[in-house]
Amino acid sequence: MPEIRNAVTVITGASSGIGKATALEFARAGARLVLAARREEALEATARECRALGAEALAVPTDVAEEAEVEALARAAIDRFGRIDVWFNNVGTGVFGPYWEAPAGLQRKVVEINLIGTLHGSSAALPHFIRQRGGVLINMCSMGGWSPTPFAASYAASKFGIRGFSASLRQELTGYPGIHVCALFPALVDTPGLDRAANLSGRALEPKAPYLTPEAVAAVVLRLVRRPRGEVAVGWTASAARIAYGLAPRLTETVTGALIRAALRRARRVPRTEGAVARPIAAGTSPRSGKPLPHVGGPSLGSLALGGIGLLLGAELLSGALTRRR
Template sequence: MRSLNNAVVVITGASSGIGKATALAFARRGARLVLGARRAEPLEATAHECRQLGAEALAVPTDVTDEVAVQALAQSAIDAHGVIDLWFNNVGTGVFGPYWEAPVGLQKKVIEANLIGTLHGASAALPHFLKQRRGVLVNMCSMGGWSPTPFAASYAASKYGIRGFTASLRQELTGHPDIHVSAVFPALVDTPGLAHAANVSGRRIDPPGPFLTPEAVAEVVVGLARKPRDEVAVGWPATAARVAYGLAPGLAERGIGAAMRAALRRARPDARSEGAVARPVSTGTGTRSGKPVWHVRGPSAGSLALGGLGLLLGAELLAGVLTRRG
């Protein structure tokens, strides 16, 4: 798309965080938004902010685990505008803590929201793309789609699944050169998402950061509308994690595990919670949560490779130190 003015963009998970930031970013370019999320009031608030920027915006309360609801979201876009130019599968949630500490039903809801919700979105968008002979499908992945995420095993399973699904779907569509399928892999992002996650660890979820801004991720998605790419990392830690795990998966896995266990030991006690995994909560309706953030710069290929090697060596050294300390 050379111009985003009047482009029709569907975004799920648009009531807060990256979804809301992306809606506002497209609104500033004059796109027409069709927004979905479980929470009706925060979703309408996002749509209202988009309208204040001069864009058309329609709020359609949608639970992405409900296939019928996602199909209705797509049909709302077609009924209102006749086409869908870009569909952004953005919903993401997780359960933090040892896998066996959470009911399997709660773990299944993570898979249903993240992975099955992405499948539902693709199933809703692709028939229209094929009819139009064009369209961009963007799936939200994570640096957790490239390397393990200890103490968030079902989240990692969903993200690995999204990456595999996206790559496979891309190959199925090679005969349709104007239909593009992209995946976005951000590092840690400052959104209400951590507060919305379930936590069965008994410890506070408080990563040291620094964090990306959701606006930085939103700009990447906007860029994919103009120039689609297969896989896009946001923030050098995401690329470094990919390089490290690709070069030496065993060493990287042990290092990541040691770092996560050490972080859990240092974390302050906190109440166990199902967060917003099982049902929506009223808190966390903005784009950010207020953590310290840093801005994305464009590192060279050499610096990314060095970053990956540095992460790999640092992880192995940390694993050795923590092992010796017992």
């Protein structure tokens, strides 16, 4: 694993949210940064903040859905620093609302940005890792990569895909012990992401669950470079979703769907918007959303309930299987 100090680190989606928080975290640790996002002005602002912390930082405007632009991002890193040690595929977006009410092109764009963008980044990074016989590839999944997300079906499809891609890639690279493929699964995070997503539900996206801070996720990314792991949950809710869906998928689907439908019925009405999915928008350039949100201080009742449901039903299913064997 590379030392963080002077490690050449490529971070996509670095103009806001988790990407920006991670760039600042790595800057404090002395990494050399290559930052990517669609919005040139916001991206350069992140680079300036990193330089103010004493880090070298190169801003490369990039649309990860475009293969040629991601290849150009990798070339820029090599031309500037001569190598790539860490590549963080962080860009993510979504469409919220009934699947059939959103244009198919908008749903496709979510998959292109989230999943195909991850494939593009991995394709750009891995030849350099193989040549160096070392490197850390980190793919941003989410809690939605372990458990379904009703009313965000294309988002869930992309995240399930990233999980499968990452797991498959790890096995392809077993002959390269110095190369690590990590998948990150955060719970709900306080970023501008919900405001920048497409919302065609006509209802405000204001989940009441506690939020992780983007800085907390960034700290996990830094630890992953130092001690790589295949799959890492961040937050109690993510761990609970993994347990619940793994042991009782049908019940977890039913409970999750019922909770989201109930939340939508109570939510205030808002205009429908396509957000920043199809094209960049100016709003949202900070790591956090700027809203007064409850942040995670420990396990929430909801997450413990989900985990408890999964564990209890799993025990019940196991007991039933043993009984049938007798």
